[in-house]
Amino acid sequence: MNRINVKKFGFAFGLTGALIYLGCMIVMTTTGQAGTILFFNSLLHGLDATSIIRMDVPILEAFFGIIQTFILGWLIGACIAAFYNVQIKTKRT
Structure with a gap:
């Protein structure tokens, strides 16, 4: 079996998480708020996300969120x- 390059796999995992975060943005x-609630309610198998959806996210907070998501994804990967x-x-030869 082949070994996985830890840094490359971590980067791929982190980038995938960042792309998902960007897709959410x-x-x-x-x-808008109604469409976002509809999207996440259907994505979460009918769980009501109305009370946790916040539409007034500052740009700096979103920027830090995408960076944190990448870092956590890299570490997980x-x-x-x-x-x-x-x-x-x-195999030992």
Whole structure:
């Protein structure tokens, strides 16, 4: 079995999380509050997200949110790759 590059997998995981965060920002910007609530209610299997949707998110807070999401995603992806690599049985010659 092949080993996973920890840094590259972490980067891919972090970038994927940041893109999902950006997609959320786009949904909120383009659909308004009613559309955002409808979108997340259907995404969350009918869970009512009305009370947790906040539309007045400052730009700086959104910027820090996307950076934090990337960092957490990178750490999660790097851990997954490292744990995977530890479990691989290597052939000794």
